[in-house]
Amino acid sequence: MTITIDLSIYPLDLVLRTCHVFMSRCYVTPHTVANGRIAVEFVARDESDSLRDLAGAFSNALLDARLRAVITDETRAIRELLVAQAFCEADLLDRRDIEGDEHTDPRGIAG
Amino acid sequence: MSGYGLMPFRFARFDDARTIVVNEAGEHHFLANEDLSRLVMHELPGGDETFLDLKAKHFLFDSDSLAPFELLATKIRSKKAFLDGFTSLHIFVISLRCEHSCHYCQVSRVSSDRRRYDMSEETARRALDLAFRSPAPRLKIELQGGEPLLHFERVSQIVEEAEHRAEEQDREVEVVVTSNLAMLDDDMLAFFRDHGVSLSTSIDGPEELHNANRPRPGNDSHAKAIDGIRRAREALGHDRVAALMTATRASLQCPEAIVSEYVRLGFSSIFLRPLSPYGFALRSVRTTGYSMREFLDFYVRALDAILTVNRNGTYLAETYAQLLLTRMLTPFATGYVDLQSPAGAGIGAVVYNYDGDVYASDESRMLAEMGDTRFRLGNVQSDSYEAIFGGETLRKIVAASVAESIPGCADCAFLPWCGADPVHHYATTGDVVPHIPGSDFHEKNFFIFKHLLSLYERDPAIRRIFWSWIRNEAVQSEEVA
Numbered sequence: 001m002t003i004t005i006d007l008s009i010y011p012l013d014l015v016l017r018t019c020h021v022f023m024s025r026c027y028v029t030p031h032t033v034a035n036g037r038i039a040v041e042f043v044a045r046d047e048s049d050s051l052r053d054l055a056g057a058f059s060n061a062l063l064d065a066r067l068r069a070v071i072t073d074e075t076r077a078i079r080e081l082l083v084a085q086a087f088c089e090a091d092l093l094d095r096r097d098i099e100g101d102e103h104t105d106p107r108g109i110a111g
Numbered sequence: 112m113s114g115y116g117l118m119p120f121r122f123a124r125f126d127d128a129r130t131i132v133v134n135e136a137g138e139h140h141f142l143a144n145e146d147l148s149r150l151v152m153h154e155l156p157g158g159d160e161t162f163l164d165l166k167a168k169h170f171l172f173d174s175d176s177l178a179p180f181e182l183l184a185t186k187i188r189s190k191k192a193f194l195d196g197f198t199s200l201h202i203f204v205i206s207l208r209c210e211h212s213c214h215y216c217q218v219s220r221v222s223s224d225r226r227r228y229d230m231s232e233e234t235a236r237r238a239l240d241l242a243f244r245s246p247a248p249r250l251k252i253e254l255q256g257g258e259p260l261l262h263f264e265r266v267s268q269i270v271e272e273a274e275h276r277a278e279e280q281d282r283e284v285e286v287v288v289t290s291n292l293a294m295l296d297d298d299m300l301a302f303f304r305d306h307g308v309s310l311s312t313s314i315d316g317p318e319e320l321h322n323a324n325r326p327r328p329g330n331d332s333h334a335k336a337i338d339g340i341r342r343a344r345e346a347l348g349h350d351r352v353a354a355l356m357t358a359t360r361a362s363l364q365c366p367e368a369i370v371s372e373y374v375r376l377g378f379s380s381i382f383l384r385p386l387s388p389y390g391f392a393l394r395s396v397r398t399t400g401y402s403m404r405e406f407l408d409f410y411v412r413a414l415d416a417i418l419t420v421n422r423n424g425t426y427l428a429e430t431y432a433q434l435l436l437t438r439m440l441t442p443f444a445t446g447y448v449d450l451q452s453p454a455g456a457g458i459g460a461v462v463y464n465y466d467g468d469v470y471a472s473d474e475s476r477m478l479a480e481m482g483d484t485r486f487r488l489g490n491v492q493s494d495s496y497e498a499i500f501g502g503e504t505l506r507k508i509v510a511a512s513v514a515e516s517i518p519g520c521a522d523c524a525f526l527p528w529c530g531a532d533p534v535h536h537y538a539t540t541g542d543v544v545p546h547i548p549g550s551d552f553h554e555k556n557f558f559i560f561k562h563l564l565s566l567y568e569r570d571p572a573i574r575r576i577f578w579s580w581i582r583n584e585a586v587q588s589e590e591v592a
Binding site for chain 2: 021022023024025064065067071072074078079081082083086
């Protein structure tokens with residue numbers, strides 16, 4: 001079974017992410033087609049699996065992926081600020097560059 | 112500001128009607144499916160109960176105040192507090208010798224007369240040098256084997272030297288000896304009592320199951336362990352002796368009997384552990400092994416039996432559930448080297464093998480015994496603290512175990528409660544980065560998170576039992592009946 005997806009609604013990275021999630025449930029292969037659309041082909045791993053159900057679940061998962069993308073885009077700056085604030089007192093620097101010199105060659109640049 | 116803004120969170124469809132949302136600090140909330148869309152599209156009305164719940168739990172904000180962000184940042188820092196202090200658990204493999212020949216043993220056992228597999232005095236001293244270089248304010252030293260009591264001379268040396276160094280440095284050190292207790296004598300017990308050492312042992316269930324899982328000459332492993340537990344409790348105190356179980360294929364048939372055995376022996380906790388994919392466990396997988404699905408069916412039945420025990424007035428916590436519930440329901444960090452992000456291999460725990468080789472985890476040591484030394488960090492005799500704990504090998508392990516950057520984990524709603532174990536992933540798939548769809552590690556943890564949440568949501572009595580596990584204190588039986 002094959003479904004076609006409009007890339008103006010679901011960008012390619014979302015389609016591929018969703019394909020990845022479905023890899024354990026079926027064989028899933030994306031193909032490029034014309035006019036800003038992509039086709040995703042499903043082959044059942046087990047003969048008893050319903051391809052129609054798989055394709056339906058895939059479409060729902062795409063909607064969830066789109067929703068996740070909206071949340072991620074809106075909260076990206078806040079997430080970065082939160083993590084920076086959470087670890088602002090931690091000493092996480094790699095001190096090799098600060099404390100090293102040409103004699104100690106901490107990164108082994110001289111070979 | 113007008114309207115509201117979203118704070119970062121992840122979500123998963125929980126059942127046909129509900130979605131669970133989990134924020135960066137691990138706080139969660141259940142929403143009707145349609146409310147998730149309304150939340151993301153900024154369509155939730157301000158006075159709505161759902162709106163207020165989500166605001167209180169830091170899923171959204173509706174003012175220009177920085178206070179919610181500062182509070183959430185503090186909670187995120189608390190959740191990652193297991194990173195503070197660097198390596199706190201130092202495991203010493205005293206000897207590879209063991210008189211048991213357990214089918215599932217992770218370690219390479221050798222017959223008990225081959226002393227070349229014993230840790231030397233000098234190796235123990237050098238390993239202690241490294242352990243005491245760790246900046247962790249509290250150190251935990253675990254002495255294991257093989258069977259460490261077969262080389263008691265080294266056990267006593269390490270305990271006494273650790274005690275001396277701790278006193279000199281004004282640090283706290285806790286020592287635990289992991290033993291099958293078969294060789295435990297009164298002199299050893301007196302030593303453990305005088306030096307505040309705790310014991311950890313294995314009880315796999317009733318006698319027949321235990322002896323089948325843990326063969327030894329005389330087929331009396333269970334009787335020896337029970338006798339050792341009794342004497343150790345008398346000498347050290349009831350709570351200074353803990354036990355673990357490992358589920359084999361035979362165990363899957365009798366979860367209720369295993370739980371009953373722990374109750375009969377007076378334990379307050381039981382740790383339901385699947386086989387590990389290492390060492391002899393891997394070689395004997397045909398006779399002792401099973402699928403993760405089969406283990407999870409066993410886990411559900413055993414947990415049910417444990418909850419019944421608690422309902423009947425006896426406190427018994429399941430250790431894995433206790434750990435996960437603490438992560439899910441409290442702001443506190445719970446370090447568990449096999450399930451944290453980044454993983455605790457090397458930075459939370461480290462293993463000094465009998466020959467001085469240093470490994471990021473017991474599992475990495477086992478891989479080395481099978482011929483794969485990729486997780487060897489160095490040797491206590493030839494490598495410095497900086498080379499071992501700051502070297503490329505450990506840096507690569509840590510980098511591979513940041514679940515926030517692993518495909519499949521990054522989007523998972525349960526990420527703030529979960530983690531990665533690069534050594535496990537490598538042992539099972541050949542890659543330190545997991546392939547989440549089809550991963551037994553993911554299958555186990557995703558299922559248990561959902562199962563615990565379902566139980567917690569469904570039954571107020573179970574909710575009280577779970578909180579008693581988190582607080583580690585019994586509740587009145589009428590509250591949970």
